[in-house]
Amino acid sequence: MFNRDHWQEIFQTIQKNRLRTVLSGFTVALGIFIFIVLFGFGNGLKNSFKQFFLDDATNTLWVYPGQTSKPYRGFKSNRRIEFENSDLKDIKDNFNFFLEEITPRINRSDRVRYKGESDNYSSRAVAPAHQFIEKTIMMKGRYINEDDVMNKTKNIVIGRLVAKDLFKDEEPIGKYLEMGTSAFKVVGVFQDQSGDREERLIYMPYTTRQLIEKNNDKINSIIVSYRPELGYASALIFEKQLRLFLKKKKDIDPRDNNGIRIRNIADQVKQNQQFASVLQIIVAFVGIGTLIAGIIGISNIMVFVVKERTKELGIRKALGATPKSVIGMVLQESIFITTLSGILGMISGIALLGKIGDRLEQFFIIDPYIDNFTALIATVLLILFGAIAGYIPAKRAARIKPIVALRDE
Numbered sequence: 001m002f003n004r005d006h007w008q009e010i011f012q013t014i015q016k017n018r019l020r021t022v023l024s025g026f027t028v029a030l031g032i033f034i035f036i037v038l039f040g041f042g043n044g045l046k047n048s049f050k051q052f053f054l055d056d057a058t059n060t061l062w063v064y065p066g067q068t069s070k071p072y073r074g075f076k077s078n079r080r081i082e083f084e085n086s087d088l089k090d091i092k093d094n095f096n097f098f099l100e101e102i103t104p105r106i107n108r109s110d111r112v113r114y115k116g117e118s119d120n121y122s123s124r125a126v127a128p129a130h131q132f133i134e135k136t137i138m139m140k141g142r143y144i145n146e147d148d149v150m151n152k153t154k155n156i157v158i159g160r161l162v163a164k165d166l167f168k169d170e171e172p173i174g175k176y177l178e179m180g181t182s183a184f185k186v187v188g189v190f191q192d193q194s195g196d197r198e199e200r201l202i203y204m205p206y207t208t209r210q211l212i213e214k215n216n217d218k219i220n221s222i223i224v225s226y227r228p229e230l231g232y233a234s235a236l237i238f239e240k241q242l243r244l245f246l247k248k249k250k251d252i253d254p255r256d257n258n259g260i261r262i263r264n265i266a267d268q269v270k271q272n273q274q275f276a277s278v279l280q281i282i283v284a285f286v287g288i289g290t291l292i293a294g295i296i297g298i299s300n301i302m303v304f305v306v307k308e309r310t311k312e313l314g315i316r317k318a319l320g321a322t323p324k325s326v327i328g329m330v331l332q333e334s335i336f337i338t339t340l341s342g343i344l345g346m347i348s349g350i351a352l353l354g355k356i357g358d359r360l361e362q363f364f365i366i367d368p369y370i371d372n373f374t375a376l377i378a379t380v381l382l383i384l385f386g387a388i389a390g391y392i393p394a395k396r397a398a399r400i401k402p403i404v405a406l407r408d409e
Contacts, residue, residue: 025340031290031293035382038287043369066260086217106209121202156187159192162202173189326397331387
């Protein structure tokens with residue numbers, strides 16, 4: 001069926017019916033092009049989702065002191081709970097099996113000055129483990145280390161935008177910034193994938209902040225990360241035991257839900273993963289719907305093409321062409337046009353996604369993409385159904401008697 005004469009006939013037919021060929025090919029190319037672009041946008045939404053919701057470590061518990069709502073052991077209700085340095089040690093000692101990292105956090109806001117430049121920035125007083133929990137990326141210098149904590153040094157790590165605001169083009173490492181009434185040495189510059197807000201922060205040793213504030217040992221919150229291999233179920237057990245431990249230590253009624261607040265990222269991650277799965281299903285439905293629309297378009301075009309050629313097919317049958325050869329000719333032409341157009345649409349769609357990058361970030365579409373396997377499978381499916389769309393009307397036309405086909409108007 002696929003011989004030289006057939007190919008010559010196909011090209012002659014295409015040349016004589018350019019408009020029909022262009023319409024058929026455009027329908028196929030547009031179908032696969034739209035599918036690839038929409039599927040890529042879906043993956044771009046997932047990338048945006050991951051950046052916003054999964055930027056920090058996911059195996060963490062964020063522990064906050066609250067205000068009691070029940071009296072307990074002689075203490076009145078509405079008592080404000082405070083965390084201290086001893087709480088860090090007690091958590092380490094009692095939850096060694098679960099624990100991976102632990103860091104306190106003390107949040108403040110300071111007026112920061114360097115030469116003639118000044119602005120207000122938020123600062124976080126932390127331990128070295130905070131770098132790994134927040135996934136902070138060091139651009140220059142180093143992060144806060146254990147020596148800084150032990151010696152209560154006035155070393156700080158500043159965000160990329162803090163360095164840009166205050167130092168302009170000057171090298172910040174080794175320079176001193178005035179914060180309040182103290183001078184701090186810049187030992188590192190960091191960046192964060194969470195964006196501008198995170199990159200306008202300043203980190204310092206938590207012991208240094210406590211020293212400045214009348215040498216107290218108070219901390220705002222505690223962040224702990226558990227071993228990832230423990231899994232979701234163990235994370236819930238850890239959360240429950242940690243909550244009970246702190247309530248007991250702080251003399252809080254076990255039934256009081258306000259004294260200690262814990263945010264378990266494992267719960268958030270599970271919800272986010274469910275959302276991502278729903279998003280993937282939506283993307284799949286959009287893709288399937290687009291393919292179906294393309295297939296319907298191809299079918300309509302092929303019905304029109306075969307109808308238009310009914311008299312031609314009748315002449316061929318009158319001259320001795322068999323139904324099989326008639327079907328083969330139409331089918332071969334259909335597959336050729338569909339394949340060529342499908343590949344063109346696939347390449348165009350992939351090329352467009354490659355050029356978009358982060359230009360649609362304001363619409364929450366970041367680096368849209370489609371893997372080559374998915375694009376190829378979608379194109380093959382469209383070609384396959386295009387062949388079927390050509391086969392059905394061709395088979396019907398091949399059954400028409402030559403005399404009837406010749407009378408067709």
